[in-house]
Amino acid sequence: MHETQRDSLINKVVLVTGAGAGIGKAIAERFAEVGGKVVVNDVNADGVDAVVAGITDGGGEAMGAVADVSNADEVQAMIDQTMAAHGRIDVLVNNAGLVSPMLHFFEADEAWWRRIIDVNLTGHFIVSHPTARIMAKQGGGVITNMSSGGATRAHRAFTAYDATKGGIEALTRAMALDLGPYNIRVNALMPGSIDTSGLDEDQRILRGENVPLGRIGEAADMTGAALFLASDDASYITGDVIRIDGGMLSQQRSATVDIKPPSDFPKVEDL
Numbered sequence: 127m128h129e130t131q132r133d134s135l136i137n138k139v140v141l142v143t144g145a146g147a148g149i150g151k152a153i154a155e156r157f158a159e160v161g162g163k164v165v166v167n168d169v170n171a172d173g174v175d176a177v178v179a180g181i182t183d184g185g186g187e188a189m190g191a192v193a194d195v196s197n198a199d200e201v202q203a204m205i206d207q208t209m210a211a212h213g214r215i216d217v218l219v220n221n222a223g224l225v226s227p228m229l230h231f232f233e234a235d236e237a238w239w240r241r242i243i244d245v246n247l248t249g250h251f252i253v254s255h256p257t258a259r260i261m262a263k264q265g266g267g268v269i270t271n272m273s274s275g276g277a278t279r280a281h282r283a284f285t286a287y288d289a290t291k292g293g294i295e296a297l298t299r300a301m302a303l304d305l306g307p308y309n310i311r312v313n314a315l316m317p318g319s320i321d322t323s324g325l326d327e328d329q330r331i332l333r334g335e336n337v338p339l340g341r342i343g344e345a346a347d348m349t350g351a352a353l354f355l356a357s358d359d360a361s362y363i364t365g366d367v368i369r370i371d372g373g374m375l376s377q378q379r380s381a382t383v384d385i386k387p388p389s390d391f392p393k394v395e396d397l
């Protein structure tokens with residue numbers, strides 16, 4: 127990582143939601159690695175404890191904050207806990223999200239729809255609202271939301287999820303406009319296919335074949351862009367979405383069914 131990026135993140139108070147596992151965990155660990163004071167949020171207390179212990183055992187600074195991002199009272203308690211410990215919040219990564227259960231449109235019901243909207247989309251609002259107020263009072267901050275390729279191109283059996291991700295990209299732009307005058311930058315990350323569920327090797331290869339870079343993503347692949355957006359090197363970037371998807375959204379057809387598949391590409395030794 128570039129030194130100016132690293133330097134601008136030292137001692138920053140960074141709240142990462144849904145950081146008890148997966149992408150959020152990797153982002154929290156990476157911020158701690160560059161000297162951030164990380165607040166590890168998750169609804170799953172065991173996940174929080176494990177991630178905090180991992181960071182502090184490695185010499186980093188972290189505290190846990192168990193809260194459901196869709197519950198305003200629990201979120202306010204988490205913010206109060208963070209402010210009592212650090213007195214400020216410099217960076218918020220709104221990562222918490224429900225990927226499942228996946229249901230076909232005809233299998234779905236209103237309770238399913240509302241729960242996914244509540245956690246994924248309303249959760250972004252509920253955590254950002256008090257946090258942005260604190261950031262405005264302290265002179266600025268950075269909020270990074272978590273979109274998905276589903277915001278642009280749909281997944282089958284993911285109607286509610288994809289709707290939340292489209293909403294998150296629209297929310298990101300709208301927040302960027304309202305919060306820009308308060309020196310708060312708001313952007314989104316857009317992961318492609320990231321293996322956070324421990325796929326077996328055959329599934330990893332299969333999923334990787336449909337990615338232009340030829341492999342499935344890892345949670346660690348998400349961390350560079352998260353740090354960049356929070357750093358001073360991104361000081362003029364707001365309202366934007368960064369795709370971290372190995373090129374997936376750039377392709378019309380997946381590699382396995384394309385007219386000229388990568389297996390027919392010129393061999394390096396023949397160039």
Ligand SMILES: NC(=O)c1ccc[n+]([C@@H]2O[C@H](COP(=O)([O-])OP(=O)(O)OC[C@H]3O[C@@H](n4cnc5c(N)ncnc54)[C@H](O)[C@@H]3O)[C@@H](O)[C@H]2O)c1
Pocket residue numbers: 143144145146147148149150167168169170173193194195196221222223224225245249272273274275316317318319320321322323
């Ligand atoms: N993995 C991917 O391929 C992928 C692709 C696109 C987008 N994303 C997005 O990235 C984010 C993280 O995904 P992941 O793959 O790491 O998922 P994950 O399921 O591995 O981790 C999500 C974490 O969020 C927590 N969480 C769930 N509901 C919560 C709530 N109400 N309050 C607080 N924490 C809660 C879970 O306990 C879990 O620890 C999500 O927003 C997801 O939509 C992931």
